[in-house]
Amino acid sequence: MNESVLKTIGVAFFVCLVCSLIVSTSAVSLRDQQKENKLNDRRIKVLEVAGIEIKPDQTVAEQFSKLEQKFVNFDTGLLMDEYKNFDIDEYDQLMSTKDSNLSSSVPQNEDIAIIKNRENVGKIFILRDNLGNIDKLVLPIRGYGLWGTLYGYIAIKGDFNTVTGITYYEHKETPGLGAEVDNDDWKDSWVGKKIYQNDEVALTVIKGKVASDDPSKIYKVDGLSGATITGRGVSNMIAYWFGNSGYSKLLQELDYES
Numbered sequence: 672m673n674e675s676v677l678k679t680i681g682v683a684f685f686v687c688l689v690c691s692l693i694v695s696t697s698a699v700s701l702r703d704q705q706k707e708n709k710l711n712d713r714r715i716k717v718l719e720v721a722g723i724e725i726k727p728d729q730t731v732a733e734q735f736s737k738l739e740q741k742f743v744n745f746d747t748g749l750l751m752d753e754y755k756n757f758d759i760d761e762y763d764q765l766m767s768t769k770d771s772n773l774s775s776s777v778p779q780n781e782d783i784a785i786i787k788n789r790e791n792v793g794k795i796f797i798l799r800d801n802l803g804n805i806d807k808l809v810l811p812i813r814g815y816g817l818w819g820t821l822y823g824y825i826a827i828k829g830d831f832n833t834v835t836g837i838t839y840y841e842h843k844e845t846p847g848l849g850a851e852v853d854n855d856d857w858k859d860s861w862v863g864k865k866i867y868q869n870d871e872v873a874l875t876v877i878k879g880k881v882a883s884d885d886p887s888k889i890y891k892v893d894g895l896s897g898a899t900i901t902g903r904g905v906s907n908m909i910a911y912w913f914g915n916s917g918y919s920k921l922l923q924e925l926d927y928e929s
């Protein structure tokens with residue numbers, strides 16, 4: 672009677688039960704670890720773009736503590752230590768864009784980066800020098816490329832105008848074409864470029880190469896070959912995030928204070 676149908680179903684049920692218990696227990700127990708890994712992934716990107724060398728003998732969290740994190744109110748340009756009940760370490764401004772109490776929809780004629788909703792409050796990272804002055808700021812940026820939104824960070828000097836680094840942590844652009852936004856040489860070509868000229872955003876990714884004798888070359892970055900649309904997306908996100916709805920009020924405030 673060892674081969675009865677009931678017994679077969681019973682064994683199958685038991686195996687399923689054990690497996691589902693193993694899967695659900697590991698999913699639950701690894702959730703915190705996954706959250707920490709994702710957070711560390713972003714922290715590494717922020718450290719890299721800030722030009723902080725990542726040391727293998729220290730935890731990411733320890734090294735990240737060299738940076739100050741602040742909330743920024745985009746409407747006033749003011750920095751804040753507190754925002755509602757959010758823990759700044761865990762505050763995810765992209766989640767805020769999904770909540771109409773925490774974000775506002777960008778009018779279509781102003782939505783050059785095609786972000787649709789902009790969070791009311793963002794999060795930025797500050798690196799200070801030994802005297803306590805702002806050495807660098809790391810600012811999150813995002814905008815539409817050809818296939819989807821590119822998410823990244825740009826680092827600027829304490830003059831609030833000179834780029835010291837740019838990086839993307841997520842995008843859907845084509846490898847070898849738009850995905851060349853990850854190319855180190857291209858990213859290096861941003862270093863030293865200026866964002867504003869006479870208080871207007873001037874920095875753009877051009878089509879083709881920037882001529883060495885171009886008097887405006889400080890405001891221009893080489894295009895990515897075969898990826899004009901991605902390049903335009905990057906230019907648009909620079910224009911949006913350094914414009915009035917983005918960080919320009921904050922940068923004016925900081926410039927005024929320094």
Ligand SMILES: Cc1cc2nc3c(=O)[nH]c(=O)nc-3n(C[C@H](O)[C@H](O)[C@H](O)COP(=O)(O)O)c2cc1C
Nearest residue numbers: 817844845848849850895896897898899900901902
């Ligand atoms: C399969 C495929 C993938 C492409 N991926 C990109 C991309 O990631 N970014 C981009 O700007 N253009 C991409 N393009 C090219 C665009 O369709 C368009 O032709 C291009 O942006 C024009 O740029 P160019 O003037 O530099 O050639 C892709 C084209 C094909 C056929």
